Amino acid sequence: MTAPPKPLSLSAERALSGTVSVPGDKSISHRSLMLGAVASGRTTITGLLEGEDVLATAAAMTKMGAVIARGDTAWTVDGVGGALLEPESALDLGNSGTSARLLMGLIAAHPITATLIGDDSLQARPMGRVTAPLGDMGATFASRGGRLPLTITGAAQPMPIEYTLPVASAQVKSAVLLAGLNTPGDTIVHEGEVTRDHSERMLRGFGAEVEVTETDRGRTIRLRGQPHLSGQAIRVPGDISSAAFPIVAGLIVAGSRVTVTGVGLNPTRTGILEALGLLGANVGVSKDGAAGAEPVGDITVEAGPLTAADIPARLAPLMIDEYPILMVAAAFADGDTEMRGLAELRVKESDRLAVMAEGLAACGVPLRLLDDGIVITGSGGRAIPGGARIDSHLDHRIAMSFAVLGLNAAAPVLVDDARPIETSFPGFAALMQSLGVSAHVDDQER
Known part of the structure; x- marks a missing residue:
């Protein structure tokens, strides 16, 4: 009911x-759970936003192999060390567009299949701006009109891309960079307008090599693929x-x-x-x-x-x-x-x-x-x-x-x-x- x-x-x-x-911070909370889940070792998170959107991300990462627990003073995430498991059931992301778009990036470069679902509001939101670059990296998608419910099959041999954001979107940028984690070579994103850079900052903190270049036309982010990510202590x-x-x-x-x-x-x-x-x-x-x-x-x-x-x-x-x-x-x-x-x-x-x-x-x-x-x-x-x-x-x-x-x-x-x-x-x-x-x-x- x-x-x-x-x-x-x-x-x-x-x-x-x-x-x-x-x-x-909701953006940082989502990213700390996701990166902690694909890293090796334990990530400890204090100040995590315990809202429904972030909890949807935690549940999704648990279904893909991470062990996530809420303690008295902090959350812990024991990561899978880079290899996400195929979830046995659909990932219900509720109302969270951030969860949907960033998880699509993570899954895109893993040889697994996952179905993303959400509430009526989330199912009305367009996902085409994310599926386009991830498709260029080798992922395939099945959906009705580019919206949830959406099934993604990650690439067995993902390919790095150089991508220019058609609109200013930290979610699209982050999805491409997250896919680049499990992709050989350099993944490059150009943005004409600067968007929130939590992903770049946190990726560096977990051990990824991320180079950011400022130009008079915006910003270029270069991620070196297949880094070794190690669990971190994060204060949100x-x-x-x-x-x-x-x-x-x-x-x-x-x-x-x-x-x-x-x-x-x-x-x-x-x-x-x-x-x-x-x-x-x-x-x-x-x-x-x-x-x-x-x-x-x-x-x-x-x-x-x-x-x-x-x-x-x-x-x-x-x-x-x-x-x-x-x-x-x-x-x-x-x-x-x-x-x-x-x-x-x-x-x-x-x-x-x-x-x-x-x-x-x-x-x-x-x-x-x-x-x-x-x-x-x-x-x-x-x-x-x-x-x-x-x-x-x-x-x-x-x-x-x-x-x-x-x-x-x-x-x-x-x-x-x-x-x-x-x-x-x-x-x-x-x-x-x-x-x-x-x-x-x-x-x-x-």
């Missing part, structure tokens, strides 16, 4: 205040994508001051901080060290006037997941904020561009939808009308964004179903309550 929806609305009767930490920093929700909440509720500690500050992920700076947000960043190859620090925000700005398209690859919550911030700026370069939002867990436009309009926020972006007319800090019931389309970031929007609304904003939030941010409502927010299961009951 399908679990019933869990409606959620948040309200703020006073200024938000406090210091919080957010769950571990807080996810800046998750931190963005309490950060924006602290910016839009008058008098608020919020600090988020231990956040990953990888420069390929901090576009949201630059974008908020363009809006005039009072954001302070204190770098306090590193978690392995990843810089880490604290972020403190104070509420204050926001001013509309043009958000440059160059930021899109550095903050594609944060645009929904950035749109919430823009709804309270003074003037028209224009965001472009957002075509990628249309192929996320939902068509995030269309869904955000629909929900913002329902809450009384004036806007104009563009083919690859949006123009939002902000309230200048005043409460928006609100009073809408939002269809989250089973998208965790949509659900959290509109929950935050309701903190400065004249009438409650009710998100139809908070269950998808568990995929990336377990304990979201409790964390917001610790800052002084009231959480309601619907528009009448606490």
Whole structure:
């Protein structure tokens, strides 16, 4: 039986205040499990995000031979030493597009067959941009229209490729590099726009030879194939994508001051901080060290006037997941904020561009939808009308964004179903309550 929806609305009767930490970075959590699973020896992971998406990756790697266990303070992964086993049943990846696309890369260079399945949302997401380069490396695919359910048969003799990304996508880049691990020779990826580089950093940490060259036309990544990967001790920093929700909440509720500690500050992920700076947000960043190859620090925000700005398209690859919550911030700026370069939002867990436009309009926020972006007319800090019931389309970031929007609304904003939030941010409502927010299961009951 399908679990019933869990409606959620948040309200703020006073200024938000406090210091919080957010769950571990989802991108790094996925990669630590995958690389630990194909390495030799034991990998120990602290701070792993225990959301549904990451747990789907753990279950898939277990089916392919890794031994993964949750301890009192850390997760352990005993790897297969490079040779994945053929799973005896389908790999159910739930809602996780990252799991699907990166696992396709790992499997592509192993002589095994695996079927990937997922929920309705994942099955609607296109996989052709990943199957194309992996097919050039020798993998074969069977699917309906390039979507899940999808069966992949890895190449017995995989071939290295030199591939130029047609769109900025860290997932496609990572899938090709992961396939290159079990491929002789050099696998080369060219990207015209810099995307998040967690894969390159972590591959080096496990012992792979990865060379990155910066040019005026982007970046070239060269991976030397068939390295010996050894288990590592990994500390996963807080996810800046998750931190963005309490950060924006602290910016839009008058008098608020919020600090988020231990956040990953990888420069390929901090576009949201630059974008908020363009809006005039009072954001302070204190770098306090590193978690392995990843810089880490604290972020403190104070509420204050926001001013509309043009958000440059160059930021899109550095903050594609944060645009929904950035749109919430823009709804309270003074003037028209224009965001472009957002075509990628249309192929996320939902068509995030269309869904955000629909929900913002329902809450009384004036806007104009563009083919690859949006123009939002902000309230200048005043409460928006609100009073809408939002269809989250089973998208965790949509659900959290509109929950935050309701903190400065004249009438409650009710998100139809908070269950998808568990995929990336377990304990979201409790964390917001610790800052002084009231959480309601619907528009009448606490």
